[in-house]
Amino acid sequence: MAILKVLKYPHPILRKKSKEVKDFDTNLHQLLDDMYETMIAKNGIGLAAIQVGIDKRILLVNPPAQDDIQHKDELIEIINPVFLKKEGNIKWNEGCLSVPEFYEEVDRFEEITLAYQDRFGEKKILQASQLLAVVIQHETDHLNGILFVDKLPILKRKKFEKELKKNQKETG
Template identity: 45%
Template sequence: MAIRVILKDTDPLLRQISKPVEEITPRIHKLLDDMAETMYDAEGVGLAAPQIAILKRVIVIDIGEGLIELINPEIIEKDGVQIGPEGCLSVPGVVGKVSRAEHVKVKALDRNGKERIYEGHGLLARAFQHEIDHLNGILFTDLAEEYYKEDLNL
């Protein structure tokens, strides 16, 4: 495993659409492992492959309930509304007020190629939507109603 460099918001790679994973290989397993290690090292709750300069539809999430690895994720259902603060490892020090669905259902492959359905409410729903947006070249700053500097002295 290796800690990768996280791209910052000015990098044009973050604005590109990621390609689907056609085959789950040992390289995809290593990518998942590296992404998890990078996310934990940066103290984030999610990371998308484009954030480490890999334009593949792969994300990892851990909101404190265990690691979730998703390959080719897609939102198949969403409802409700939540408006709240959101940040990003690619936009350090900035938080924005973003409107997201309160509940989402996501279909994805796991690292073994098995199709799985995940449901998320609240923070997990927000994380799913945020990371899937990265796969489509969208940053939270595109959606935020307002911004403020993160208070690092909490």
């Protein structure tokens, strides 16, 4: 397994729309394993393939359990996700591995129903709410070239752009 490079905003690949996965083979399994190692190494709770430069409709979610630990047996590998239902509204303070050290409240659906495939191509349905629903929405946005900062009101977006420019100058 390998730790992959996570692309940072404003990398242009992050704006690319991901393609459907058709081959559920050992290459896919290796990518999923590498993405998991990368997500854990970077202290993430979700990761989309596009964030590591792969434009495939693949994402991982592994929010911490009640004991505040991410258990690998609770990892969900989601391939070719399609929302079947979105209900309610919730505000959630989000961050992103591709937008490090910036957190802001985002409006999301509180409950979702999702159709997807697992690593073997088997079709599944998942119902999620609260944090799990938010993480899935956040990562699915990545597959469509959308970052959480795109969902911010204009004043908060300007604040983000200003902080980004300041950080880029400092790390120059």
